[in-house]
Amino acid sequence: GEDVEQSLFLSVREGDSSVINCTYTDSSSTYLYWYKQEPGAGLQLLTYIFSNMDMKQDQRLTVLLNKKDKHLSLRIADTQTGDSAIYFCAVLREDSSYKLIFGSGTRLLVRP
Amino acid sequence: DAMVIQNPRYQVTQFGKPVTLSCSQTLNHNVMYWYQQKSSQAPKLLFHYYDKDFNNEADTPDNFQSRRPNTSFCFLDIRSPGLGDAAMYLCATSREAGASTDTQYFGPGTRLTVL
Numbered sequence: 001g002e003d004v005e006q007s008l009f010l011s012v013r014e015g016d017s018s019v020i021n022c023t024y025t026d027s028s029s030t031y032l033y034w035y036k037q038e039p040g041a042g043l044q045l046l047t048y049i050f051s052n053m054d055m056k057q058d059q060r061l062t063v064l065l066n067k068k069d070k071h072l073s074l075r076i077a078d079t080q081t082g083d084s085a086i087y088f089c090a091v092l093r094e095d096s097s098y099k100l101i102f103g104s105g106t107r108l109l110v111r112p
Numbered sequence: 113d114a115m116v117i118q119n120p121r122y123q124v125t126q127f128g129k130p131v132t133l134s135c136s137q138t139l140n141h142n143v144m145y146w147y148q149q150k151s152s153q154a155p156k157l158l159f160h161y162y163d164k165d166f167n168n169e170a171d172t173p174d175n176f177q178s179r180r181p182n183t184s185f186c187f188l189d190i191r192s193p194g195l196g197d198a199a200m201y202l203c204a205t206s207r208e209a210g211a212s213t214d215t216q217y218f219g220p221g222t223r224l225t226v227l
Contacts, residue, residue: 004154033215042118042202043155043218088154100216102154 006089006103013111018076020106022089029091034074037086084110115139116219118203124225125193133188133222135203143209144186147202155202162209198226
């Protein structure tokens, strides 16, 4: 089945860029998502990318997709303390179930 | 402007005492999902409804049931909560189940504590 992996923890200084990485196994995945979860809250959809794209930019967020290596990244420019949260990568499984498969999340800590 | 609403936000129940969690949506989406998320883990899909069609995940325990009386509401019933069922329960919706319209929108979650 699909496996999605992320590093567990990332710490950056305020104002620096953050890069959160994700790898997945199912090459047929067509939609890949990034969700943000603040403490005690639900998941907030940040952005998504379709598999025929290499890059998508949305204000401070840049998503890069390397389909050959099955590698997805989320870059946050000018990281702020309010960006501290857990970031989940998720891929859409393209079988009859249309399930979202989540990674285990990367905890981003932004230091002042 | 809340689109996916979950009530209550925090629920405390006793071991073995049935509990119901509620989700409602204002998006008129066809699909509603229930996820269980334990501490420091990824959300785990329990089941989903496509309209009135119920789709259970193979590894969801029988202790978990769901009802969807209409498009807007979906309930998660835990018949006999155990200590291992303490978790955040997330409801999500999507317009369809597949392709570009499958983007899932999540509610804020209900944190369940089992004493």
